[in-house]
Amino acid sequence: MLTIQVNGVSHTVDAPEDKPLLWVLRENLKLTGSKYGCGQALCGACTVHIDGQPTRACVMPVGAVGNKAVRTVEDIRNEHIGSLVQDAWRALNVPQCGYCQSGQIMAATALLKSNSAPSDQDIDRAMSGNICRCGTYPRIRKAIHKIASEQL
Amino acid sequence: MTHSGVSRRDFIRVSVMAGGGLLVACGGGSSGSRPTTPPSNNNGTPPPTPAEEFILGEFMRIGTDNRITVLVGATEIGQGALTAIPMIVAEELDADWSLVSAEQSPVAANFNNPYFQNLLQFTVASSAIRGYFDAQRSVGAAIRQMLINAAAKQWGVNASSLRTEASYVIDDIGGRSASYGELSSAAANESVPSNPPLKDPASYRIIGTSTQRTDATAKTDGSFKYGMDVDIPGMLTALIARPPRFNGQALSVDDNAALAVPGVRSVHTLPGGVAVVADDFWAAQQGRKALQVSWNELLAGRTDSASQRNDYNLRLNLPGLPIRSDGSTLLAQLQASETLSADYYFPFMAHAAMEPLNVVVDYDGSSAEIWTGTQSATLDKIFAGVVLGLLPDQINFHIMPAGGGFGRRGNPLADFVRDACFVAKALQQPVKVIWTREDDMKGGYYRPAASVRVSASLNSADEITAWTHRVVTQDVTASLYVENALDALHDMELPPLAELTDFETGMPYKIDNVLMDAHLTVLPTMPSLWMRSVNKFSDVFAQETFIDELALRVRQNPYAFRRQLLSEKPRHRAVLDAVSQAANWGRSTAGVSQGIAVMGHWNSFIAQVVEVSVSANRELTVHRVVSAVDCGMAVNPDLVIAQVESAVIFALSSVLSGEILLEDGVVQQSNFDDYPVLRMHQTPIIETVIVNSGNSVGGVGEIGVPCVGPALANAIFAATGERIRELPLSRLNFIIA
Numbered sequence: 017m018l019t020i021q022v023n024g025v026s027h028t029v030d031a032p033e034d035k036p037l038l039w040v041l042r043e044n045l046k047l048t049g050s051k052y053g054c055g056q057a058l059c060g061a062c063t064v065h066i067d068g069q070p071t072r073a074c075v076m077p078v079g080a081v082g083n084k085a086v087r088t089v090e091d092i093r094n095e096h097i098g099s100l101v102q103d104a105w106r107a108l109n110v111p112q113c114g115y116c117q118s119g120q121i122m123a124a125t126a127l128l129k130s131n132s133a134p135s136d137q138d139i140d141r142a143m144s145g146n147i148c149r150c151g152t153y154p155r156i157r158k159a160i161h162k163i164a165s166e167q168l
Numbered sequence: 169m170t171h172s173g174v175s176r177r178d179f180i181r182v183s184v185m186a187g188g189g190l191l192v193a194c195g196g197g198s199s200g201s202r203p204t205t206p207p208s209n210n211n212g213t214p215p216p217t218p219a220e221e222f223i224l225g226e227f228m229r230i231g232t233d234n235r236i237t238v239l240v241g242a243t244e245i246g247q248g249a250l251t252a253i254p255m256i257v258a259e260e261l262d263a264d265w266s267l268v269s270a271e272q273s274p275v276a277a278n279f280n281n282p283y284f285q286n287l288l289q290f291t292v293a294s295s296a297i298r299g300y301f302d303a304q305r306s307v308g309a310a311i312r313q314m315l316i317n318a319a320a321k322q323w324g325v326n327a328s329s330l331r332t333e334a335s336y337v338i339d340d341i342g343g344r345s346a347s348y349g350e351l352s353s354a355a356a357n358e359s360v361p362s363n364p365p366l367k368d369p370a371s372y373r374i375i376g377t378s379t380q381r382t383d384a385t386a387k388t389d390g391s392f393k394y395g396m397d398v399d400i401p402g403m404l405t406a407l408i409a410r411p412p413r414f415n416g417q418a419l420s421v422d423d424n425a426a427l428a429v430p431g432v433r434s435v436h437t438l439p440g441g442v443a444v445v446a447d448d449f450w451a452a453q454q455g456r457k458a459l460q461v462s463w464n465e466l467l468a469g470r471t472d473s474a475s476q477r478n479d480y481n482l483r484l485n486l487p488g489l490p491i492r493s494d495g496s497t498l499l500a501q502l503q504a505s506e507t508l509s510a511d512y513y514f515p516f517m518a519h520a521a522m523e524p525l526n527v528v529v530d531y532d533g534s535s536a537e538i539w540t541g542t543q544s545a546t547l548d549k550i551f552a553g554v555v556l557g558l559l560p561d562q563i564n565f566h567i568m569p570a571g572g573g574f575g576r577r578g579n580p581l582a583d584f585v586r587d588a589c590f591v592a593k594a595l596q597q598p599v600k601v602i603w604t605r606e607d608d609m610k611g612g613y614y615r616p617a618a619s620v621r622v623s624a625s626l627n628s629a630d631e632i633t634a635w636t637h638r639v640v641t642q643d644v645t646a647s648l649y650v651e652n653a654l655d656a657l658h659d660m661e662l663p664p665l666a667e668l669t670d671f672e673t674g675m676p677y678k679i680d681n682v683l684m685d686a687h688l689t690v691l692p693t694m695p696s697l698w699m700r701s702v703n704k705f706s707d708v709f710a711q712e713t714f715i716d717e718l719a720l721r722v723r724q725n726p727y728a729f730r731r732q733l734l735s736e737k738p739r740h741r742a743v744l745d746a747v748s749q750a751a752n753w754g755r756s757t758a759g760v761s762q763g764i765a766v767m768g769h770w771n772s773f774i775a776q777v778v779e780v781s782v783s784a785n786r787e788l789t790v791h792r793v794v795s796a797v798d799c800g801m802a803v804n805p806d807l808v809i810a811q812v813e814s815a816v817i818f819a820l821s822s823v824l825s826g827e828i829l830l831e832d833g834v835v836q837q838s839n840f841d842d843y844p845v846l847r848m849h850q851t852p853i854i855e856t857v858i859v860n861s862g863n864s865v866g867g868v869g870e871i872g873v874p875c876v877g878p879a880l881a882n883a884i885f886a887a888t889g890e891r892i893r894e895l896p897l898s899r900l901n902f903i904i905a
Contacts, residue, residue: 032430035450043405043448048397049390051571052449053522054605058840061522089390106384109806112814113246114387115522115571121388140849147840149522149572150246151817153851155810 020081022047023091033079037071038062040078041088049089049118053147060146063119064088070126072145089118098125100167104159112150120146124160132168134160227278227307228257234335234349236261236268241279241289242296243543244272244383245573246814247869248807249296251381255803256301259374260308260367263348264335270382275545275565289567291543292578292698293670294770294867297803301865309364311355318354319346369801369862378806383569395541395568396602398528403598404433406591407452407607409459410441413468413833414612415693418442422460429455436594440583443591449602469693470833473617477513480619480640484511488638488685491671495681497625500634504625507634508721510714511621513894514706516614516828518843519699523571524608527588530598535562540585541570543578551582555589574818575698579613583695609843610835614828615699616642620710625681630722632733634681637673639707642696643688673707674768676740677715677733693833700818701873704769712765712878713892716885726882727753727764739798740766743775743859746796750857751777760791763882765875772799772866773859776816778879779852782887788897789905790820790852790880795872797856800863808868812856815872820852821845823877825898850904 019028020037022045029044036055041047041064050073053061057072064073065087092098101124104110111117120143127134127142134142139157148156229237238254250270258268273279273289280286283299312332319337320327323344331338335348348355369375386392411417421442423435431451436443442461446452501507527540529552536556542548549565556563570577577584588601603611618641625634671686699705719729727748734741744766747753756762759781766775779792793816802808825844829836837843881892898904 032450035448039449042397046399047390048393048399051394051522052396052524052602054840056605056839056841059522059605093389102388105388106380109378109381109384109810111246111381111384111387112248112810113244113522113570113572114383114392115394117387118390143848145847147522147845147847149520149574149818149821149845151814151846151851152810153817153846153848154813154854157848157851 018078020078020086021083022086023088024085029078031078034077036074037064037076037078037081037086038073041073041086047088047090051115051118053116053119058147059116060119060123061116063122063146065122065126068126068129070123089121092121092125095125097128097163097168100163101125101128101159104163108155108159108162110152110155110159112152116146116148117152120148120152120156124156128160128163128168133164228311230311230348230352232349232352234264234267234347236263236335236348238268238270239273239279240270241273241281242300243291243541243545243567243573243577244569245291245541245543245577247296247811248381248804249291250383250569251379252297252803252807253300253304254382255374255379256297256304257308259372260305261312262332262334265374265379267335268382272567272569275549275567280546288544288546290546290578291573292575294772294869294871296869298771298865298867301803305366306364309366310361313361313364314355314358315348315351317358318351322346322354375803376801376805378804381807393568394523394571395528395539396523396526396571398539398568398600400528400530400598403528403600404445404447404595405449405452406443406445406599406601407449407456407604408438408441408443408587408591408601409456409461410607410611411463411465411468413463413465413470414695416463416465416468419462419464425458425460426455429458431455434595435459436591438587438590438594440587440590443594443601445591445595445599452602453604467693468833469691471691471694471830472832473515473829476617476830477619480617481511481513483640483687484619484621484638486687488640488687490683490685492675492682492684497634497636497681497683500681501625503627504633505628507623507625508717509621509623510710510717510891510893511619512706512710514618514620514709515826515895516617516696516830517699517822517826518609518614518828518837519572519574519576520609520840520843520845521570521572521574521576524605525577525584525603525611526600527585528598528600529588529592531556531589531592531596533596535564536589536592537564537566538585539566539568540588541568541573541577542585543570543573543575544580544582547580548582548585551586552589555586556593574700575702576613579697583613605840606838609838612695613697614695615705616696618703618706620706622710622714624714624718626718626722632677632679632718635675635677635679636682637675637684637707637711638686639671639703640687640689641703641706642691642694671703671707673704673711675711676737676766676768677730678736679733700815701870704767704870704874705819705822705877708765708767708874709877709881709895712767712875713881716763716878716882717891725754730764730766734766737768739773739861739863740768740775742861743773743796743798746857746859747775747777747794750796750855751779751792751794753777761883761887763879763884763886765879765882767875770867770871771864772797772868772871774798774871774875776872776875776879778876778883780880780883780887782884782902785903786901787903787905788824788884790850792853792855793876793879794855795857796859797868797871798859798861798863799866799868799871800861801865802858802860803865805858808858809856811868812872813854815870816854816876817846817851819873819876820850820880823880823895823897824850824904825896827896827899
């Protein structure tokens, strides 16, 4: 039995320490917003925040999370910037298939929390670990700039 | 291709829902089918209908609360089917768009795509909007008329004195109105008008607007449910160990170590592999790693990329089956002053949709329920029935919206559904079969490799008098058109090959003598499948780079040269002119080179300009891609633009680095590290212009893909003087910035 803090709630889960956090979220806690895309930290679809840092949950053993606060896309609206990101994503019709967007939103929220006026290069650096096969990158870039210029 | 008449789709059945409201069924009817449970609901509203009311064939619900739910037969794979198809219905219905939501339909004949002769639910070939457009309009218009008739009866006035607006029937003379919700029960008793009048497109209020996607909210808060997210009580998770070479079979299995992994429940040998069933994904993955299988590979595929390429190139020297033959190329070649030719090669490529393949099957021995993100639900359900030994009525098949498809989820052979059913059949317990990224990447059904030879003959006046185009590839499009063949055979005619395949590139230039022929090889041990834009990706690449060579050979501007050869193709010419203007053709900034390409297919037309710079050490930077697209009429212009943006990025991934290599039958790529796709920092500025020609609706899912490669290659030539005759560019020692 392990205890982890997810979205402000303490959960005790029956899982081996080496089970990736992603699958604990998805299977044990039924939080399926974080997605499995590659299992190797190559695509970013599983991105969650651990103590505010964007983290690839698919390679993070749940036993290594400890008492750190995990936040997932299901709860990101409770952060001011997270809700701005979700609103901008909707306003610009960013999602297509949508499968990568939980990870994109978590990565963009982390970027804007640390940098309220990101340049294109900052966006490239923060977002290039998140693959989108539908090609929503131009709209993601636009949405990040829109939030930074209008709301931060 | 011809579309069937209205007879198969104009049968609309209406009934009153138990809780009030109007329930509409359209199509061939299926009242004998067993009730299904409501499909997963992705818009946050509770399913308003009890299971026993949700009969197959239901098309739309109008609730007494005024909410309208449209069931969509095409699969949402990112293209916006759950938005654009309801827009079409809502337009003719005169609905309040803010109260319209969408769900994936059940698998039933009523939801078959008219594009495929009403035979299949099949979300391929850019056919969702252009296929369903007319049928959806008729349904919306019929229901609107019934609501009007119900109001007229209630108010004792003539129906023709009433009008509708935003889900209300309005009596201007009597100064009263009633909502669709209020009228829905009464409307259900009205007879169905057989030929409801359709709106003049000039009066559209919803079609032609850039409404927000109906799935935008659920796709930004983590609540949208894909197949991967389906969770049912008692469900186990299975991973399948597959043979290293296609068509291998398990010879012997040592499952002791696998079964010793905590959480692993059982191991089952299947026709295509060995399934490890466990309590969760992690245990299944650990179990599969511990599994020892020796494979019988006597009949397995031994495709080797290098020797396969040599074989294809040799066959380019032999005539193939003619696909298009205008005039006499042989005669024209004999009379030509010069004949130029070029050979091209394109490797296998993987679709690599973000959501790896997965299927949930709940099979209890006498019936089954199946959930999966698929583009080919009708055929999947048939194959599931064959594997499980069940009749269609005993299978409740839920189409899940998919995390990308690109053709991989539209396999007429239903590979991923079949092997999940084999697992379920052995297990007789609910199970989710998950493909890891590596399984998905190595699992075959790739865009087929192709060799292409193009030639052009010039006369002494430098006019092109003959054009030939020969392709060697695997035939994966022919089966798409099999229904045409069946119809034709029924009429005792055998149609020409060109009508059975989708191979024709639609080479648009005014050239009198044209021969296109093909070697369509069949390789059962090298599974290939269509991938977004099918053979146009390779054939248009060859065509549009070669026409550029000819332009330079006769010392003409590539844009002007094409324009002159398109004198009889006004829609090609219009997009070519539009992109030339939008991209400022011929006036790029210093150090930036431009390339251009044009094509038409899927009832749509596009021209694209790519701007690139190439450094001395071959570092390639794509700066901008400008597109002008004519899809007849854009149902939702923002979705059209999004599809073009998507296609440009998809194409760049393929052109820059898309390559699946096989060595002695073994796929060498496995994940996004060795099969790189475009990322944010490599994405150019993308600008898209819609050319509204007012023609009938064309497809937009694929049209943005094929011209990107040749326009880029033409730009690289402009920058470096180097002709690109094979892909991907990473193989030619370009560094992708």
